[in-house]
Amino acid sequence: MKILAIETSCDETGISLVEATGGLEAPHFEVLGEALASQAELHKEYGGVYPSLAKREHQKNLVPVLQETLKKAGEASPGTETSPETKETVTTILEREPELAEILLSEASKLPKPRIDAIAVTVGPGLEPALWVGINFAKALSAVWNVPVIPTDHMEGHIASVLLSRSNEISLPSLALLVSGGHSDYYIVRCWGGYERLGGTRDDALGEAFDKVAHLLDLPYPGGPEISRLAEKARSKAPTPTTTYQMPRPMIGSGDYDLSFSGIKTHVLYTVRNQSDKLNEERKETIAREFEDAVIDVLIAKASNALNEHQINSLIVAGGVTANQELRQRFEELSQEREMPLFLPSPELATDNATMIALAGYLNHQHGGKTYSVNPDLKADGNKIL
Numbered sequence: 001m002k003i004l005a006i007e008t009s010c011d012e013t014g015i016s017l018v019e020a021t022g023g024l025e026a027p028h029f030e031v032l033g034e035a036l037a038s039q040a041e042l043h044k045e046y047g048g049v050y051p052s053l054a055k056r057e058h059q060k061n062l063v064p065v066l067q068e069t070l071k072k073a074g075e076a077s078p079g080t081e082t083s084p085e086t087k088e089t090v091t092t093i094l095e096r097e098p099e100l101a102e103i104l105l106s107e108a109s110k111l112p113k114p115r116i117d118a119i120a121v122t123v124g125p126g127l128e129p130a131l132w133v134g135i136n137f138a139k140a141l142s143a144v145w146n147v148p149v150i151p152t153d154h155m156e157g158h159i160a161s162v163l164l165s166r167s168n169e170i171s172l173p174s175l176a177l178l179v180s181g182g183h184s185d186y187y188i189v190r191c192w193g194g195y196e197r198l199g200g201t202r203d204d205a206l207g208e209a210f211d212k213v214a215h216l217l218d219l220p221y222p223g224g225p226e227i228s229r230l231a232e233k234a235r236s237k238a239p240t241p242t243t244t245y246q247m248p249r250p251m252i253g254s255g256d257y258d259l260s261f262s263g264i265k266t267h268v269l270y271t272v273r274n275q276s277d278k279l280n281e282e283r284k285e286t287i288a289r290e291f292e293d294a295v296i297d298v299l300i301a302k303a304s305n306a307l308n309e310h311q312i313n314s315l316i317v318a319g320g321v322t323a324n325q326e327l328r329q330r331f332e333e334l335s336q337e338r339e340m341p342l343f344l345p346s347p348e349l350a351t352d353n354a355t356m357i358a359l360a361g362y363l364n365h366q367h368g369g370k371t372y373s374v375n376p377d378l379k380a381d382g383n384k385i386l
């Protein structure tokens with residue numbers, strides 16, 4: 001089955017064309033073409049993702065990203081003139097995205113129907129104004145090309161991201177930890193498409209905590225990579241009395257799988273405020289390292305508890321925060337200690353992308369066995385729970 005996937009839940013505009021085979025027992029994927037336009041630079045000055053800017057940028061980027069994807073997939077044969085009916089359909093569906101409608105119609109004659117069986121689109125969780133652009137684009141393409149749409153969960157996408165190259169090695173049930181800018185959750189993957197949530201953050205997501213702590217340390221957005229860079233610097237130096245410092249490990253002994261990162265952020269806020277002299281580089285490095293150590297200690301402790309309490313055959317850690325080297329390293333260590341195979345996405349698949357949405361769309365389609373319709377009545381669900 002060939003799936004064209006669209007991802008616009010946050011600040012990345014992604015489209016990917018994937019061939020999926022093997023069903024739920026032995027899913028196998030081949031990426032035929034994919035492209036991504038990142039808006040990260042544009043959102044920097046706002047210190048976070050600015051929803052109406054994200055919506056505008058997705059409108060601008062979707063058609064060029066689609067064209068690049070189709071070209072890479074060898075699907076760039078010349079198209080035909082757009083009929084007046086098609087024009088009307090596109091204009092109606094994209095009523096709230098006039099800029100996108102205009103670009104799509106001006107390029108439509110160069111966009112013939114690719115050889116696809118379905119379109120997968122992220123319907124949530126994420127920023128609703130951003131999600132809507134992708135959803136309405138999927139609906140417009142579905143109507144024009146007469147192909148069904150598979151509404152897809154962004155978090156299932158993050159879980160599925162580990163399946164691209166090593167699907168046949170992952171033995172289920174698996175314990176999956178998802179750590180991104182919007183989520184920090186533990187799941188048990190009982191079968192592909194079947195997930196049981198064990199627990200997760202009660203307040204800030206892990207990526208959000210990295211970003212907020214970075215902001216307190218006067219570091220640019222997104223803060224995760226900045227904290228990571230400073231923490232690595234601190235680890236490369238011999239500890240001194242001024243760099244020895246302990247933060248709390250929130251909820252480490254709570255006996256459940258819930259997490260809380262807002263207290264540790266407040267702890268950093270007071271530490272910075274109480275600083276009599278200016279926050280120097282060494283102090284920032286120390287805070288960054290200790291913050292990483294504290295949050296990773298909690299994540300590892302709870303993952304370890306889950307391995308004790310549940311029948312688990314493998315470990316998955318996915319989401320944007322898996323770009324963090326220390327987190328990867330500590331989970332590698334846990335995997336070795338517990339003789340439990342660990343699956344992490346490649347760096348390109350760790351952060352938001354459309355390939356993972358194609359993979360999740362396939363799993364969802366196979367698991368539900370539902371038949372999806374052309375131009376279905378879909379809604380964005382910013383707080384969708386997997």
Ligand code: KG4
Nearest residue numbers: 180181182207224228320321323324351352
């Ligand atoms: O999964 P993702 O790309 O987007 C969401 O779905 O949220 O995750 C983005 C998050 C941001 O909060 C970013 O700061 C964090 O991942 N991140 C990192 C690192 N690289 C990105 N956090 C810690 N260390 C990193 N190296």
Ligand code: ZN
Nearest residue numbers: 180320351352
């Ligand atoms: Zn994400």
